[in-house]
Amino acid sequence: MNMITPRTEAELADCIAGAQRPMQVVGGGTRSVGTTGGVVLTSRGLSGISLYEPGSLTLVAQAGTPLAEIEAALSTEGQRLPFEPMDHRGLLSNTGEPTIGGVFAANVSGPRRIQVGAARDFLLGVRFVDGTGRILKNGGRVMKNVTGYDLVKLMAGSKGRLGVISEVAFKVLPLPEVMVTLVIKGLDDMAAVRALSQALGSPFEVSGAAHWPGQGTFLRIEGFAGSVAYRAGKLREMLGGEIEEGAQRWAGIRDVAPFHGVAGDIWRLSVKPSDAPEIVARSGAQEALYDWGGGLIWLRTAPGTDLRGRIAAFQRHATLLRADAETLARLPVEQPEPPAVATLSAGIRAKFDPRGIFVTHTDVPQATLS
């Protein structure tokens, strides 16, 4: 594999401006679903925290900075990444070092997404290089910014299709004083999602709402000690269950631990929470995990299952996250967009990358042409 690792933003720009062949853009490469088999361009050579102001809750870092380095810096100040990005390595059996640029480029959020928002909601500014080699910036490092179009949101989740992010500025939040988990046992999927909905529709501010069939239904409550005790107590009055100190089990939910090392295709579905139990029932999945109060479903299906066909009646967004090469060649990774939306997306891609330099494994046919 031919890997290009620029060390500076200027080097990155030069290498894109001079590129003669399409490239697959990665950070640490830990979230890649497939590969083009061609040239890989990584931002991991651009590394380091350039500014951290705990009192302003902001951090600016080069895109290739290891996530672990960011988290270490934050923890010394008692802060954290609020959107709780999942680690894809266990699920995808990938190795390598996740980067902060990769987290934002893939808009990776964990259980706390339902309370505080997604990665994209915390990204304040980006610097990136487009497909012609221009160094561009958008947003900044302030909390509120409506100056011009919000290309920060567009770059978040663009997965290397619009440009190579070289620097990110983002908002962080303080660690809570206390975390507890309300564990409710014995609910079927329907009752579980109903309970999660009740909790999320209460004034008691839940920071995680998941259902792991066979294990239990979980609500996470965080904050100052007195407030946590009060809210957890109120939720227990409403829904029953037992209060467990700490939040250890949430890393497993975040990273979809039950599916690690187990054979089968893995799908990630974003749905209307109340539809979730029926979608799971119709999916024929071998195993399911509900997060985001039912709004996020992880499914493990028999290899080659066309899940989208089975649940066509529901409004949902289904991503095929893990499958063998034969299935990936047949089923699109991303949910196909309606034609008018697909035209807009393709139009934007053509503006940011007129030469078609940035390819993902989904674009393999073009990539192999050159």
Added chain:
Amino acid sequence: MEMPTPNPAILAKKPRLVERLLRVLPQDAVIHLEAETRAYECDALTAYRCPPMVAVLPSTTQEVSDILHICHEMGVPVVPRGSGTSLAGGALPTADCLILGVARMNAVLETDYDNRFIKVQSGRTNLSVTGAVQENDFFYAPDPSSQLACSIAGNIAMNSGGAHCLKYGVTTNNLMGVTMVLMDGTVVEIGGAHLDAGGLDLLGVICGSEGQLGVVTEATLRILRKPEGARPVLMGFDSNEVAGACVSDIIKAGVLPVAIEFMDRPCIRATEAFAKAGYPDCEALLIVEVEGSNSEIDEQLEKIIAIARRHNPVELRESKSADESARIWLGRKSAFGAMGQINDYMCLDGTIPVSQLPYVLRRIGEMSKEYGLDVGNVFHAGDGNMHPLILFDANKPGDLELCEAMGADILKLCVEVGGCLTGEHGVGIEKRDLMVDQFAPDDLDIQMAVKDVFDPQWLLNPAKVFPLAASDARRAA
């Protein structure tokens, strides 16, 4: 403020345009007599006015699609309008444009408490979205101060914020989906009742695009359960620096107030004279509000007050009742009115890193002396969103221009310290020509390239956001 010269060829199409519009719209939805189009000559940036050629008030997405289809075919520029409360001139017409007002589209289409969203037509006012769900103790979080009048369409166009966005985020963080009509009449659905679809985040770039990418006709919005209660604490300090440091310490301590509001001495004095809220006569005043049950509020206020005491406050007043809360908020809520009593004023909206607050306030004080214009500062300190109010006399020749020049200098200062020109009001025409101070030509070009995709002929709200010189070639094409 320069606007493009009206195109005589487009003005000549007016009779034909009106005739075609009347075929797809009821008669009372097409406003074309000069006496009547005047009602749409400006928004809340009233210094600039120009009646449009025609105004239309559609009731459905289909009608919006028909209107845009006609304008697209005839090459007529379209300026979308919510309630016309923009402080930045976002809905300012040109003489050769059609104003597309969504005010009649104000229905609630779906309310879903289990899944915590509401779907509304975009002309519905911000406050009436909360009005539709409050009997079940839910609310829609973004709360711009014009929320009684401003529409969701305008909120989406400007990505509006409000006093409570420190905790709940701005419009983009609470918007789940839109139905939008493109300039050629195509209707697109983006997002919906589910979160974070894959693909490119088109919703993210539509929000805040100031009506330049399409006309949003319906919106799916996140609604939240109301907290059990809320109470503020008021604190006075003898310098802006100390107040700024206190803000930073509160944020660092892990308390997440819903609002941290800041007023400086000129503003405190003006509001005291006007509203008599009993504020202390000091250099800087903070109002910090927290939410939760009574005991949770006590817990948080105790922590905040402990932090404040370390900064030697000259006044510390914790609310214990609804009555006391109202009195603490009284002055802050009348601040703009109080400043308006003294003189005309221009309200800026630059945002800066919170750490730069003391420096920027000091520099604004110096500029005030240099220009000979009084400035009061009242703003959302928690997120660094400044609102300097520059006082001037509209009847004194040259004063408006002087005030605009000082405003530009303050905004450039915001950019210089790592901030931006506008935190929640939008660029519109007001800050259009300052965009070059924040962005390099390529940074503007890539933004304009997005508009090229949605509106290749640049017919939608064309003379806004980007400096005319920068967008000239595209608008002329």
